[in-house]
Amino acid sequence: MTESPTVFPVCIAGTGSYVPERILTNAELAARVDTSDEWIVTRTGIRERRIAAENEFTSHMATHAARKALEDAGLSAADLELIIVATITPDTPTPATACYVQQNIGASKAVAFDISAACSGFLYAMKMAKRLIASGAFNNAIVIGAEKLSHITNWEDRATCVLFGDGAGAAVLRRAQPGEGAVLATEMGTDGSLTHILNVPGGGTACPITAANVNNHLATLTMLGKEVFKHAVTRMKEAAEIVIERAGLKPEDIACVIPHQANQRIIDAIADRLAVPNDRVFMNLHKYGNTSAAAIAIALDEAHRTGAFKRGDHIVMVVFGAGLTWAAAAVRW
Ligand code: UT7
Numbered sequence: 196m197t198e199s200p201t202v203f204p205v206c207i208a209g210t211g212s213y214v215p216e217r218i219l220t221n222a223e224l225a226a227r228v229d230t231s232d233e234w235i236v237t238r239t240g241i242r243e244r245r246i247a248a249e250n251e252f253t254s255h256m257a258t259h260a261a262r263k264a265l266e267d268a269g270l271s272a273a274d275l276e277l278i279i280v281a282t283i284t285p286d287t288p289t290p291a292t293a294c295y296v297q298q299n300i301g302a303s304k305a306v307a308f309d310i311s312a313a314c315s316g317f318l319y320a321m322k323m324a325k326r327l328i329a330s331g332a333f334n335n336a337i338v339i340g341a342e343k344l345s346h347i348t349n350w351e352d353r354a355t356c357v358l359f360g361d362g363a364g365a366a367v368l369r370r371a372q373p374g375e376g377a378v379l380a381t382e383m384g385t386d387g388s389l390t391h392i393l394n395v396p397g398g399g400t401a402c403p404i405t406a407a408n409v410n411n412h413l414a415t416l417t418m419l420g421k422e423v424f425k426h427a428v429t430r431m432k433e434a435a436e437i438v439i440e441r442a443g444l445k446p447e448d449i450a451c452v453i454p455h456q457a458n459q460r461i462i463d464a465i466a467d468r469l470a471v472p473n474d475r476v477f478m479n480l481h482k483y484g485n486t487s488a489a490a491i492a493i494a495l496d497e498a499h500r501t502g503a504f505k506r507g508d509h510i511v512m513v514v515f516g517a518g519l520t521w522a523a524a525a526v527r528w
Contacts, residue, residue: 205328205378206371207526208270208335211263212364212496213256214245214483221357228353235357240459244360244484246345252286254295256363257341260492261300264337268367272300275367277336278307279324281316281488283395283517284343285309296339306333313393314455314516315383316340316488317364318524322381324368335369340488347395349415358457359416360484364492376506376527380441382434383522389426392419393517427461427515432468434523435513442509442525446470449525450508453498455515456480456490465513477503487516504528 220243221232235241247256257280265272280293293307312319317340324336341363350356371377396402397413404414431454439446452471454462456479466476477498486493491514497503504510506528513523 202331203329204371205325205368206376207366207378207528208369209264209266209268209367210365210496210499211260211265211267212362212493213259213263214362214493215247215251215256217246217248218243219246219360224357228351228356230353230357238460239358240478240480241357241484242481245362247343247361253282253284253341253343253363254286254292254299256343256361257292257296257339257365258299260341260363260365261296261337261339264365264367265300268369270335270367270369272302273304275302275305275335275337276333277324277327278302278305278339279320279336280309280339280341281312281320282309282341283311283313283316283487284346292341293339312488312516312520313518314457314485314487314490315514315518315520315522316516317492318381318512318514318522319383319520321366321368321378321524322383322522325378325381328368328370335367337365337367339363339365340490340492342487342489344416344487347415349412352412352415354420355416355418358485360486362483362486362489362493364489364494364496366492366495378524378526380438380525381523382437382441384430384434384520386519389519392422392426393519424458424461426519427457428464428468430519430521431455431465431513431515431523434521435465435469435511438511438523438525444509444525448509449475449511451475451477451498451504451510453477453491453494453510453512455513456483456494457485457515
């Protein structure tokens, strides 16, 4: 997908994130299914993940993250014009989770809708928001990645249940003033011939929710891990290279790469192939596991708040997920 000329430059003005209080450790999982802390850490890098309370919905987590991002950006909810929530675990099939967030934060002027692009959703949403602001249609937007993956996890399947967690992250985008940062380049891609390697088969029109389908775990995530791994490395490397080049940069110009937080081995492989030193690659998956659309948004917020990059630095975000989908963004902070 080619980049059309930007009319107005667009910056990331603030970020926020939220994770539930409850920590689920590898040791606890090992007491439930045939796995071990050693296997999970060696194969994935994950040590623990957060699990939302039963009465804590995706919109609640999204709302916490949104409030923090608005505060960081110094933007009042009343002035917010657009809310896009990326999620595969909405509160309800309809209305969109973004509508609940709009109500919760009091952004009565904002247009609100969801997008579904699995782990790539946050960067898909960011590209849409960027274009809508760059074109002059909106002055600002909040993009939120929020997931309650614990709700669609098969807790009897050791191959998947050790991987996922819950949480939310958000970023406020707005028209940039001269001298401010900018979202320089974005890239998105989809390969619908690979829908079968990572999906939730049930719960939609193809396989409606029935007691039998739920008992057969058809409403939970299934994955051909090795296949996904292979495509993740190839697609994320390509997407990152595209945005680096399109932004007029070289890998050595990148102060911080923020990759999708799915597996440390995938992240290491991408860092190697991009020739970016490991200390410039941000990782927090040991604490949260894979939180799908929320993962890169939480990582961006933590990287920003812990000083992994500073004003004027160039950062690259790159993601990959079910669909298959992938996306990347190069940003001057
Ligand atoms: O956000 C969406 C993107 N998702 C991803 O990026 C995930 C990509 N894939 C992966 O991260 C890895 O493929 C996994 C972490 C899911 C699996 O690692 P792997 O090195 O590909 O392992 P494997 O699936 O080939 O399984 C190796 C062995 C198998 O046993 P045998 O057949 O060798 O006897 C599995 O049954 O490990 C076994 N195994 C486990 N053992 C202990 C699978 N899961 C577990 C487990 N604990 N939790």
